[in-house]
Amino acid sequence: MNPSQAELPFEAAFAQLEDVVQKLEEGDLPLEEAMGLYERGMALAGRCQTVLDQAELRVTQVAGEGEEETPFDEEG
Amino acid sequence: MVILSVRELAVYIHQLLEYDEVLADIWVEGEVSNLARSRAGHVYFTLKEEQAQVSCALFRRSAMRQERLPTDGEAVLAHGKVSFYEAGGKLQLYVDTVRPQGVGLLYAQFQELKARLEAEGLFDETLKRPLPPFPRRIGVVTSPTAAALRDILNILGRRYPLVEVVISPTQVQGKQAAGQIVTAFQNLQGRDVDLIIVARGGGSLEDLWPFNEEPVARAIRAAHVPVISGVGHETDYTIADFAADVRAPTPSGAAEIAVPDQDTLRADITRLRAQLEQEMDRQLQTFGRRLEEHVRALHRLSPWALIVERRQRVDDLTDRAGRSVRHHLAVARERLRSATLRLAALDPRAVLSRGYAIVRQPGGTIVLSPEQVATGERLDVQVRDGSFGAEVVD
Numbered sequence: 001m002n003p004s005q006a007e008l009p010f011e012a013a014f015a016q017l018e019d020v021v022q023k024l025e026e027g028d029l030p031l032e033e034a035m036g037l038y039e040r041g042m043a044l045a046g047r048c049q050t051v052l053d054q055a056e057l058r059v060t061q062v063a064g065e066g067e068e069e070t071p072f073d074e075e076g
Numbered sequence: 077m078v079i080l081s082v083r084e085l086a087v088y089i090h091q092l093l094e095y096d097e098v099l100a101d102i103w104v105e106g107e108v109s110n111l112a113r114s115r116a117g118h119v120y121f122t123l124k125e126e127q128a129q130v131s132c133a134l135f136r137r138s139a140m141r142q143e144r145l146p147t148d149g150e151a152v153l154a155h156g157k158v159s160f161y162e163a164g165g166k167l168q169l170y171v172d173t174v175r176p177q178g179v180g181l182l183y184a185q186f187q188e189l190k191a192r193l194e195a196e197g198l199f200d201e202t203l204k205r206p207l208p209p210f211p212r213r214i215g216v217v218t219s220p221t222a223a224a225l226r227d228i229l230n231i232l233g234r235r236y237p238l239v240e241v242v243i244s245p246t247q248v249q250g251k252q253a254a255g256q257i258v259t260a261f262q263n264l265q266g267r268d269v270d271l272i273i274v275a276r277g278g279g280s281l282e283d284l285w286p287f288n289e290e291p292v293a294r295a296i297r298a299a300h301v302p303v304i305s306g307v308g309h310e311t312d313y314t315i316a317d318f319a320a321d322v323r324a325p326t327p328s329g330a331a332e333i334a335v336p337d338q339d340t341l342r343a344d345i346t347r348l349r350a351q352l353e354q355e356m357d358r359q360l361q362t363f364g365r366r367l368e369e370h371v372r373a374l375h376r377l378s379p380w381a382l383i384v385e386r387r388q389r390v391d392d393l394t395d396r397a398g399r400s401v402r403h404h405l406a407v408a409r410e411r412l413r414s415a416t417l418r419l420a421a422l423d424p425r426a427v428l429s430r431g432y433a434i435v436r437q438p439g440g441t442i443v444l445s446p447e448q449v450a451t452g453e454r455l456d457v458q459v460r461d462g463s464f465g466a467e468v469v470d
Contacts, residue, residue, distance in 0.1 A: 011212075031359065045349045049342070057232060
């Protein structure tokens with residue numbers, strides 16, 4: 001997987017995955033291109049999976065307009 | 077001088093009241109007395125004050141819609157229209173809504189604001205913005221200490237933990253709350269969030285009141301991203317709900333609407349993976365078949381194949397040629413054998429061994445008849461074992 005794919009946000013990776021599957025299903029591709037698409041599709045699916053598996057909810061809080069966000073303290 | 081019949085007078089008064097705009101849609105507050113229910117289910121009472129009173133009629137269908145019926149002595153706020161009951165000669169307030177005065181006032185204010193903002197177009201469907209399907213950052217306007225926020229965070233964390241949450245804290249009840257909610261929205265303005273949830277848990281009409289204030293409605297519509305409102309319980313509708321782009325029945329409902337569910341997404345990914353595999357499989361099979369066909373064609377057309385084929389033909393012809401020759405030989409041998417036998421049968425020497433003799437004249441001519449010879453002629457007689465001379469005697 002190339003570097004830009006490793007950084008893809010979930011929405012983009014998912015949309016591209018659907019795209020690849022559709023292209024492959026339309027058929028009529030030379031074998032090399034089909035295999036290339038297949039590999040790319042599997043890489044994208046893996047990326048989507050990874051993003052979901054590694055995700056942890058990040059929660060911050062703002063105090064005023066234009067002010068910095070601070071981590072949210074449940075007790076506070 | 078105008079003289080009217082009673083009926084004409086009654087009709088006149090009736091029409092006078094019907095055409096009066098104020099009396100056609102009016103709120104009246106007063107104390108309930110002489111409450112009575114007719115057998116048909118209609119409710120009749122008097123609304124009174126110190127020096128005045130008005131008869132009221134709350135018909136069965138409207139009566140059933142009320143949360144509860146008023147009681148004698150209760151201070152209420154009633155809405156309806158004033159008309160003249162001709163047959164009874166009575167002026168009456170025909171009531172469609174009656175509520176306890178405290179809440180009733182709030183409720184009236186709620187209706188009035190809702191109507192006004194709706195007329196202004198603030199709640200128009202065309203203003204509603206679509207929600208982003210995969211939000212990255214969500215702003216939440218709510219109390220930081222209340223259960224509503226915990227519920228929202230739990231649900232977001234369970235369904236779609238890759239989202240980031242930015243809390244803009246505010247009070248959610250009391251006199252200060254409306255202003256703080258507006259400020260909380262302003263604090264999110266221009267920040268990088270894809271949508272905003274405004275939420276508070278269940279409560280009475282007074283508790284929820286800040287979400288019925290005009291500035292809050294305007295702040296919601298002025299937000300730079302779509303707003304989901306999750307205020308109160310399922311049955312609570314606030315002005316904020318009408319102003320928001322999407323209304324959720326509760327704070328938890330708002331969190332569920334805001335993000336996709338990762339279980340669904342995982343299932344989608346699995347399905348797409350399977351489709352990829354299937355497609356690839358299918359393509360490989362197609363290519364494989366095509367390859368086989370090409371190879372077979374190649375084999376058919378290759379010079380080597382030609383040689384093999386020709387050689388086979390040669391072998392075949394050789395075989396056939398050989399068989400043919402042998403066949404002819406056999407036939408010839410057979411004929412020879414048969415001829416030889418026949419010949420052998422015809423051999424004159426065989427005749428001799430049976431006792432016959434061959435008689436020849438001196439020139440070699442074979443004697444076949446007595447006419448051929450003269451008496452005294454010398455003849456040669458050949459018998460099996462040799463030959464001797466003989467003379468014709470007779």
